[in-house]
Amino acid sequence: AEIAVLPGDGIGPEVTAAAVAVLREIADRHGHVFTYSENRIGGIAIDECGEPLPKATIDACLASDAVLLGAVGGPRWSDPQARVRPEQGLLALRARLGVFANLRPLRVHPRLAGLSPLKAENLAGVDLLFVRELTGGAYFGRKTREGDVATDECRYSVGEVERVVRRACELALSRKGRLTSVDKANVLETSRLWRATTDRVVGEYEGITLEHQLVDSMAMLLLTRPSAYDVIVTENLFGDILTDEAAALAGSLGVSPSASLGAGRLGLYEPIHGSAPDIAGQGVANPIGAILSAALLLRHSLGLELEACAVEAAVDAVLATAELTRDLGGTAGTEQVTRCVIEQLR
Amino acid sequence: AEIAVLPGDGIGPEVTAAAVAVLREIADRHGHVFTYSENRIGGIAIDECGEPLPKATIDACLASDAVLLGAVGGPRWSDPQARVRPEQGLLALRARLGVFANLRPLRVHPRLAGLSPLKAENLAGVDLLFVRELTGGAYFGRKTREGDVATDECRYSVGEVERVVRRACELALSRKGRLTSVDKANVLETSRLWRATTDRVVGEYEGITLEHQLVDSMAMLLLTRPSAYDVIVTENLFGDILTDEAAALAGSLGVSPSASLGAGRLGLYEPIHGSAPDIAGQGVANPIGAILSAALLLRHSLGLELEACAVEAAVDAVLATAELTRDLGGTAGTEQVTRCVIEQLR
Ligand SMILES: CC(C)[C@H](C(=O)O)[C@@H](O)C(=O)O
Ligand SMILES: CC(C)[C@H](C(=O)O)[C@@H](O)C(=O)O
Numbered sequence: 001a002e003i004a005v006l007p008g009d010g011i012g013p014e015v016t017a018a019a020v021a022v023l024r025e026i027a028d029r030h031g032h033v034f035t036y037s038e039n040r041i042g043g044i045a046i047d048e049c050g051e052p053l054p055k056a057t058i059d060a061c062l063a064s065d066a067v068l069l070g071a072v073g074g075p076r077w078s079d080p081q082a083r084v085r086p087e088q089g090l091l092a093l094r095a096r097l098g099v100f101a102n103l104r105p106l107r108v109h110p111r112l113a114g115l116s117p118l119k120a121e122n123l124a125g126v127d128l129l130f131v132r133e134l135t136g137g138a139y140f141g142r143k144t145r146e147g148d149v150a151t152d153e154c155r156y157s158v159g160e161v162e163r164v165v166r167r168a169c170e171l172a173l174s175r176k177g178r179l180t181s182v183d184k185a186n187v188l189e190t191s192r193l194w195r196a197t198t199d200r201v202v203g204e205y206e207g208i209t210l211e212h213q214l215v216d217s218m219a220m221l222l223l224t225r226p227s228a229y230d231v232i233v234t235e236n237l238f239g240d241i242l243t244d245e246a247a248a249l250a251g252s253l254g255v256s257p258s259a260s261l262g263a264g265r266l267g268l269y270e271p272i273h274g275s276a277p278d279i280a281g282q283g284v285a286n287p288i289g290a291i292l293s294a295a296l297l298l299r300h301s302l303g304l305e306l307e308a309c310a311v312e313a314a315v316d317a318v319l320a321t322a323e324l325t326r327d328l329g330g331t332a333g334t335e336q337v338t339r340c341v342i343e344q345l346r
Numbered sequence: 347a348e349i350a351v352l353p354g355d356g357i358g359p360e361v362t363a364a365a366v367a368v369l370r371e372i373a374d375r376h377g378h379v380f381t382y383s384e385n386r387i388g389g390i391a392i393d394e395c396g397e398p399l400p401k402a403t404i405d406a407c408l409a410s411d412a413v414l415l416g417a418v419g420g421p422r423w424s425d426p427q428a429r430v431r432p433e434q435g436l437l438a439l440r441a442r443l444g445v446f447a448n449l450r451p452l453r454v455h456p457r458l459a460g461l462s463p464l465k466a467e468n469l470a471g472v473d474l475l476f477v478r479e480l481t482g483g484a485y486f487g488r489k490t491r492e493g494d495v496a497t498d499e500c501r502y503s504v505g506e507v508e509r510v511v512r513r514a515c516e517l518a519l520s521r522k523g524r525l526t527s528v529d530k531a532n533v534l535e536t537s538r539l540w541r542a543t544t545d546r547v548v549g550e551y552e553g554i555t556l557e558h559q560l561v562d563s564m565a566m567l568l569l570t571r572p573s574a575y576d577v578i579v580t581e582n583l584f585g586d587i588l589t590d591e592a593a594a595l596a597g598s599l600g601v602s603p604s605a606s607l608g609a610g611r612l613g614l615y616e617p618i619h620g621s622a623p624d625i626a627g628q629g630v631a632n633p634i635g636a637i638l639s640a641a642l643l644l645r646h647s648l649g650l651e652l653e654a655c656a657v658e659a660a661v662d663a664v665l666a667t668a669e670l671t672r673d674l675g676g677t678a679g680t681e682q683v684t685r686c687v688i689e690q691l692r
Contacts, residue, residue: 080531080538087532117468117569138500143535148504150539154484158494184583185426186433189489192426193496216586219565220594223463237530240562241587248566 001302003036004064006057006093009043009077009086010275011285012070018287018338019068019294022314025342026298026307037064041093042072042086042275052089058096066301067097067268068294071275094134099260099268100160101167102132103296104243108250109319112328116251118223125227128246129175131168132239134260136160137190139236156190156235161197167261168233169205178230180211182218182238194235215242222246247272254286254327255319257293259300267301269293279326283333286325288315291341314344347648349382350410352403352439355389355423355432356621357631358416364633364684365414365640368660371688372644372653383410387439388418388432388621398435404442412647413443413614414640417621440480445606445614446506447513448478449642450589454596455665458674461597464569471573474592475521477514478585480606482506483536485582502536502581507543513607514579515551524576526557528564528584540581561588568592593618600632600673601665603639605646613647615639625672629679632671634661637687660690 005020007013020036027034039057046052052072061067072086079085106128108116116123133156141153165181172179181198183191195212202210213221215238221228222245234242247253253273260268271289279285292315299308322340324330332340351366353359366382373380385403392398398418407413418432425431452474454462462469479502487499511527518525527544529537541558548556559567561584567574568591580588593599599619606614617635625631638661645654668686670676678686 080541085532091533117464119463119465122463139533141497145535145539148539150502150535151487152500152534152536154498154500156496184586186431187437187485188498189491189496190498193491193494195426216590219587219591220599223569223591223594238587240530241565241584244562245565245569245591248569253566 001032001034001065002063003034003297004061004067005036005038006041006067006069007038008041008070008072008275009074010071010277010280012072012275014280014283014285014334015271015287015290016068016070018334019290021338022291022311022341022345023294025345026311029345030304030307032304041069041089043074043077045089046077046084046086052084052086053092058093061093061097065265066297067266068297069268069270070290071270071273073275074277091139094260094268095140097260097266097268098135098262100133100135101164101261102134102239103171103259103261104130104132104256104272106130106246106250106256109255109316111319112251112255114251115328116249118249122224122226123249126250128226128229129171129231130239130243130246131164131171131231131233132243133160133164133235137236154188154190154237156193158193158197161194162201163263165198165201165233168231169202169208172208172231173205176230177207178209178211180213180218180229180232182213182215182232182234182242184215184238185212186214190235198233218242219245222249243272252328253289254325255288255292257289257296259293259296261300265301267297269297283335284326285334286327287334287338288319291315291338310345311341314341317344347378347380347411348409349380349643350407350413351382351384352387352413352415353384354387354416354418354621355420356417356623356626358418358621360626360629360631360680361617361633361636362414362416364680365636367684368637368657368687368691369640371691372657375691376650376653378650387415387435389420389423391435392423392430392432398430398432399438404439407439407443411611412643413612414643415614415616416636417616417619419621420623437485440606440614441486443606443612443614444481444608446479446481447510447607448480448585449517449605449607450476450478450602450618452476452592452596452602455601455662457665458597458601461674462595463597464595468570468572472596474572474575475517475577476585476589476592477510477517477577477579478589479506479510479581483582500534500536500583502539504539504543507540508547509609511544511547511579514577515548515554518554518577519551522576523553524555524557526559526564526575526578528559528561528578528580528588530561530584531558532560536581544579564588565591568595589618598674599635600671601634601638603635603642605639605642607646611647613643615643629681630672631680632673633680633684634665637661637684656691660687663690
């Protein structure tokens with residue numbers, strides 16, 4: 001299998017290197033041949049090619065079976081009013097790959113519960129899977145600036161809602177069968193279309209319990225009853241906000257992976273943390289988010305469920321017993337944690 | 347002064363009655379003459395007049411010095427696809443009154459800290475004031491439905507941003523002087539206009555420290571470092587989500603008030619809780635959110651700062667020592683808590 005690696009900016013190169021080391025070990029042990037191509041995206045692509053997503057990167061991704069991304073952005077390119085910005089590369093890549101479903105699983109390892117701002121009793125039993133629509137909504141709608149008025153259009157078609165809700169249904173069926181759809185149907189027309197479409201699509205499946213929540217209520221419920229939810233599906237911008245809230249609730253951004261999937265097998269995998277420019281290049285970044293993203297890559301793009309589980313079990317063992325990185329209260333560096341994961345694979 | 351009372355649905359009538367009882371006591375003790383008119387809004391207005399905001403209600407509000415609202419909505423009118431819905435009445439009222447700045451103060455009374463999902467150490471020192479833009483954005487932009495495509499337009503003019511940011515600056519100056527503006531400037535054009543305008547407006551004031559946060563980061567920071575913020579200003583939809591998240595963090599929706607202010611003195615005051623149809627009519631609703639909203643009414647629409655402080659001090663005393671309502675773990679009813687507040691005023 002061919003894997004396009006896009007290290008990006010900040011700690012991106014360090015954490016993707018860790019994930020690739022784990023993938024190499026998996027290939028060795030299970031007799032697979034993975035080949036890797038390294039490609040530019042984000043700030044480094046702006047610096048070296050003048051654009052955040054060079055054509056060569058797009059071509060390499062489209063010719064691959066999966067894309068593993070680090071992070072994009074940093075203070076050098078942080079002016080939101082600038083014409084060319086690192087995150088444009090990420091948004092354009094999502095659109096070009098057609099990865100409309102962004103999966104963010106969220107569980108809290110017992111050893112990390114102490115890092116959460118939530119009381120232990122509120123955190124107990126949390127096991128969430130967010131499915132965020134990733135290629136529609138206000139992110140990709142028409143934007144205008146005329147005189148002193150700006151607009152952003154949020155736009156959804158029935159087909160765009162259908163495909164992401166179907167994906168959420170399939171995932172719910174492989175879990176507890178509970179689906180929560182989040183919208184703002186008391187105010188937004190796109191949300192009313194979202195809700196009606198969701199009702200219809202879910203009706204085609206057996207064994208799914210569907211609940212609708214308004215986005216403001218959901219922002220509350222994530223804090224008061226996070227363990228009451230299973231799969232949560234929502235549109236792009238609401239998903240952006242709620243998944244970050246949920247990540248904070250878990251106590252550490254460093255350990256959470258994400259998978260962005262489309263109609264085919266090609267997927268985009270990245271840790272949910274950012275480029276963390278303040279600690280870049282120091283060898284102290286937490287590699288676990290990237291390593292667990294590689295596990296999702298094995299599962300969803302390569303169909304290697306056993307191998308994915310092996311990586312997840314190794315990470316679980318490391319989280320339970322090994323010295324961890326600074327963000328988790330430990331003193332280990334990126335390489336030490338990565339070595340521990342690889343040892344656990346053996 | 348003339349006060350338009352809009353009880354609305356569910357527990358709305360019970361909590362506005364409590365707030366009016368407190369206002370009557372204040373008027374008596376301080377020698378003011380307040381007159382009250384009762385008007386329909388929301389579900390009850392749909393039932394009795396066929397529309398959620400009858401013209402008579404608008405006229406009464408516009409002829410008053412302040413509007414005190416309970417809550418709107420309930421299961422009888424909860425279909426988001428229905429043509430006429432209770433919350434349309436609330437949205438139309440906000441627009442008609444031109445109350446563009448929605449203030450939601452958030453503090454956690456020590457006795458209630460135990461109700462918060464957050465650990466005590468994360469909650470310590472939280473003292474937030476949200477200023478949410480209330481009459482613009484996707485709430486009031488053009489909505490379309492053509493074939494199987496729906497759109498919502500989010501729209502902001504420089505003037506709309508200026509006036510709410512000015513209000514936030516004035517409030518920040520009366521507090522710790524720290525202002526956090528929340529947007530999604532890395533994706534939305536309206537956010538880029540918001541950010542540039544905010545930079546310029548804040549530059550006109552001395553003594554304000556301005557920080558920008560992206561809405562997804564802010565959703566995290568509210569959990570991890572809530573005490574680091576003072577005044578938070580943001581657009582309508584982000585404000586809807588973040589203020590509910592913040593309310594959940596405080597542990598109880600029942601005690602939080604809100605004030606919606608425009609260019610003149612006329613303001614709209616309402617507790618942030620909803621109509622709670624499950625407990626309506628039982629005499630157990632928590633009146634404190636409505637009573638504290640009445641305090642904001644005294645302060646912002648009637649200019650009675652002393653009287654506002656008296657109500658707030660009485661509520662503080664009740665929260666510290668009295669039997670509270672069920673939502674706060676007590677056994678008292680609405681009337682008992684209201685009587686306690688009135689006694690504390692004496
Ligand atoms: C960098 C930014 C454009 C991006 C988004 O808003 O989607 C990020 O916040 C994310 O969640 O992946
Ligand atoms: C009822 C609803 C339309 C309203 C809003 O979204 O503004 C409510 O959630 C609020 O925050 O006051």
